[in-house]
Amino acid sequence: MDSDTIAAIATAAGEAALGIVRVSGPRALAVAGAVFQGAAGCPLADAPSHTVQYGWVVDLATREPVDEVLATVMRAPRSYTREDVVEFSGHGGAVAVRRVLDAVLAAGARPAEPGEFTKRAFLSGRLDLAQAEAVLQLIRATHDAAHTATLEQLRGGLSAAIRRLRERLLAVQAHLEVSVDFPGEEHATWSSASVDEQLRDVAQGVDGLLAAAARARPRVHGAVTVICGRPNVGKSMLFNAMLRRDRAIVHPRPGTTRDTIEELVVLDGMPLRLVDTAGLTDTADPVEQAGVSRSHDALAAADIALWVVDRSAPLTPQDAAVAVRLRGRRVLVALNKVDLPPQAAEAEIRAAAPAAPVVPVAARSGLGVPELETQLVALLRPTVPSEPEGPWVTSARHDAALRRTAEALARARAAAGGGLSPEFVAVEVREALDQLGGITGESVSDELLAEIFSKFCIGK
Ligand SMILES: Nc1nc2c(ncn2[C@@H]2O[C@H](COP(=O)(O)OP(=O)(O)O)[C@@H](O)[C@H]2O)c(=O)[nH]1
């Protein structure tokens, strides 16, 4: 393990009451102590663990004051990294906290890499990999459900479920390996039926986690809400109205929106991945055509379609074609441009999307948009669980690893059922174990670790 002493600013940049510089490593107390002048005169190196000392950070060379701070001392192994840690809480803002960091670096610490504190927490065994990743997700959580799910992961909920599955597989593995090592010996005879039964149990556990993840997806990552309709009905203007800012280009010329644009909005605690799309139309323009094809893809993945219809113009065959596309999907109709004299017959629109509620709006002024949002949430709320029914798998990496586990287990069961010798079953069980171990970090490459932790911010 790396024995450098590292330091970084742990708080966000910008004007703030406090700024925290974190120092971790075998020399943390010496390094931080070299630039700390305690008001009580007690050197940091003598401070008991888990105490706070008031004083000043001073320039190493000149002893000029740098900032007024509280120094928190946490001695190994009772710290985030399980190393000696000192945290200076000083003033926030652009200068003070940076100057404290500079002082600490001058005293011999090295700047931490992104995620290095959490990486050390993982390497020292304080957190497993799923928990370490939860730290990153927790920092990035944009709404309560994401926070709840990642907090559960940080507390080890997912890790415990994975560990239980691994333990059962390890028992199967041991059984198979004995059979491989001592073929034909009495104690080594293996029953493919019993192996299959145990593998089936584990596979059911894996499937259960995947199913819970699929159910939780809209709650944690946002329900995919695709704004669709023919060109020029005001999709982009409605998108902007719902975001309360000018995100997408709005223009009277049809075909302005070429690509899909996605933003997260949180309505009454419900996260939505709001997608603005190119108008659904037949077009000869290859670029617009590519946009239309993306719109179709977005629609295919939608939890709900927000169909925008321009009430100020008669319905067109293009509108009818969109309605056909939306058949069988969950739809909410935004009857737009109600600030203009009506042209489209509402009965015709209701007939085109019989099950869909219709909300009149004027995207331009924002009229009706809150009602539209209330309807949207009312339609989505019953479809997504409000509480986790077990650990929620929230990361794409974990989801992929679970899928590969399920595949390996299916191959293992096929081998066992097909009368193959235990070696063949064992290879697949080993693969399943590796995939599960990749989630919690028992079996991960250094490259993968580097990649995971590089996504962290500096100071975490
Ligand atoms: N009067 C009025 N015009 C609107 C409204 N919403 C959109 N528009 C206009 O309709 C045109 C097309 O809007 P845009 O959002 O680009 O449509 P999109 O092609 O469906 O994305 C623009 O000129 C907008 O100013 C509305 O509620 N009232």
Ligand SMILES: [Mg+2]
């Ligand atoms: Mg548009």
